[in-house]
Amino acid sequence: MIKRIFITFCILLVGLIGVLLFNTFRFNPASESSKPSIAINKYDTAALHLSQALQIKTVSFGDTLPIDTAEFIKFRTFMETTYPLMHQKLEKKSFNLFSYVFTWKGKDTTLAPYVLMAHTDVVPVEAIAESKWSYPSFSGAIDKDTIWGRGAVDDKGSAIAIMEAVELSLQENIQPNRTIYLCFGHDEEISGKRGAAIFSKWFDSSNIKPALVLDEGGMVDTEKFKATGRPVAVVGTGEKGYTNIDLTVEIPGGHSSTPMKETAIDILNKAIVKVRAKQMPALIAPPVQDLLNRTSAGESFFTKMVMANMWLFKGSVIKKMEASNQTNAMVHTTLVPTIVKAGIKDNVIPSIAKATFNSRILPGQTSGDVVAFVKKAINDERVIVKKQTISLFEASATTSADHPTFKKIEGLTQQVLPNVLVSPYLVVGATDSRYFRPFSESVLNFSPMQDVKGFHGIDERLGKEDLNRMITFYKLFIQE
Numbered sequence: 001m002i003k004r005i006f007i008t009f010c011i012l013l014v015g016l017i018g019v020l021l022f023n024t025f026r027f028n029p030a031s032e033s034s035k036p037s038i039a040i041n042k043y044d045t046a047a048l049h050l051s052q053a054l055q056i057k058t059v060s061f062g063d064t065l066p067i068d069t070a071e072f073i074k075f076r077t078f079m080e081t082t083y084p085l086m087h088q089k090l091e092k093k094s095f096n097l098f099s100y101v102f103t104w105k106g107k108d109t110t111l112a113p114y115v116l117m118a119h120t121d122v123v124p125v126e127a128i129a130e131s132k133w134s135y136p137s138f139s140g141a142i143d144k145d146t147i148w149g150r151g152a153v154d155d156k157g158s159a160i161a162i163m164e165a166v167e168l169s170l171q172e173n174i175q176p177n178r179t180i181y182l183c184f185g186h187d188e189e190i191s192g193k194r195g196a197a198i199f200s201k202w203f204d205s206s207n208i209k210p211a212l213v214l215d216e217g218g219m220v221d222t223e224k225f226k227a228t229g230r231p232v233a234v235v236g237t238g239e240k241g242y243t244n245i246d247l248t249v250e251i252p253g254g255h256s257s258t259p260m261k262e263t264a265i266d267i268l269n270k271a272i273v274k275v276r277a278k279q280m281p282a283l284i285a286p287p288v289q290d291l292l293n294r295t296s297a298g299e300s301f302f303t304k305m306v307m308a309n310m311w312l313f314k315g316s317v318i319k320k321m322e323a324s325n326q327t328n329a330m331v332h333t334t335l336v337p338t339i340v341k342a343g344i345k346d347n348v349i350p351s352i353a354k355a356t357f358n359s360r361i362l363p364g365q366t367s368g369d370v371v372a373f374v375k376k377a378i379n380d381e382r383v384i385v386k387k388q389t390i391s392l393f394e395a396s397a398t399t400s401a402d403h404p405t406f407k408k409i410e411g412l413t414q415q416v417l418p419n420v421l422v423s424p425y426l427v428v429g430a431t432d433s434r435y436f437r438p439f440s441e442s443v444l445n446f447s448p449m450q451d452v453k454g455f456h457g458i459d460e461r462l463g464k465e466d467l468n469r470m471i472t473f474y475k476l477f478i479q480e
């Protein structure tokens, strides 16, 4: 009997090893097709133009705070004088004064159009941080090979690179094959409600369905994926959703000298702790699986075996990813309290306490799942759980790595960056392009800048080499 069990066990074990090895040898993480790289031109005046753009303070201060319209008018004039052909030959539409859509008619209007996007607003620089900058934050200083200033990376670098590529192509009398729309939003840093939300509606109501929308989000990294031995370009092929969940507790308050057993603040406090104690179920969304697969090129045989046999190793991969905040956000819908409000006076127990949780939703889960999770975690009817309807976005659909638009971006990136490994990834933030997702065939987030530093922080800057590469990339994109 024991012998029979032992033999059965051995057969199962050999079978398992066979399956693992079969999958591993069949596993092909990196894509085979590789386009030869081309020489990158030097566009010396482009650095000067970016410098000028960075000196204009097109700051989005906050959702309810006014912008300095004089600066946005200055930026408009800068665009008109620096890119005259773009303004003469393309049709321009303005939305809420400072967001613009340019239409560049293609040779073949039967083809679905492309959209190139970038935003022209920037986040503010805190007064306390200003002294820590190597060059004043709005100086646009050019030091040898680098252009310094708020917005160099996010996102005036891309905006300038797109406009340079368009202007140069127009100088060369190039007309794109298919129609290209250039979209420049002016309030991406404060949700895009006045810019991209509005002009995307114009696309939708005009029945314009882009084959591809290319926006900020992905970049090239030579530091995070050392094992590949190659620069890795991560192209956003899907975006997490966004929602806010309000918790409200309303029970009679009173005098603070004779407190009751539980106050509104106590109940809310316990609810917050309960929600934070657990995470929503982990999930490996397709863009994350693609990223894991592709970046395992160059890794050990064992790592490849793990990737090739996720049916068996998924649990341990997720556990490893949960160890850091960055990778945890790739396998979990996150939930974190960002606003807590209660109380008006030190000796009054408030009768109402409120908290807002910000949640970023993984593809495969919904805002409804988030609400259900929060209610179950709290399990207390005194806490009213409600999802905000404004600024709610469900997680996006995913563009497959086999989709022609991904292949296009992959090919262009290989042309401007030798030896690059191009991989899909999941965008965990939120960009203007999300407004296009409901009616576009494909949305990708990428610009070929490498190891960028300082965006939303101190010493934001972009190398001339990056800018030249980006212009070349967009020129190739246009000429397709």
Ligand SMILES: [Zn+2]
Pocket: 119, 154, 155, 188, 216
């Ligand atoms: Zn941005």
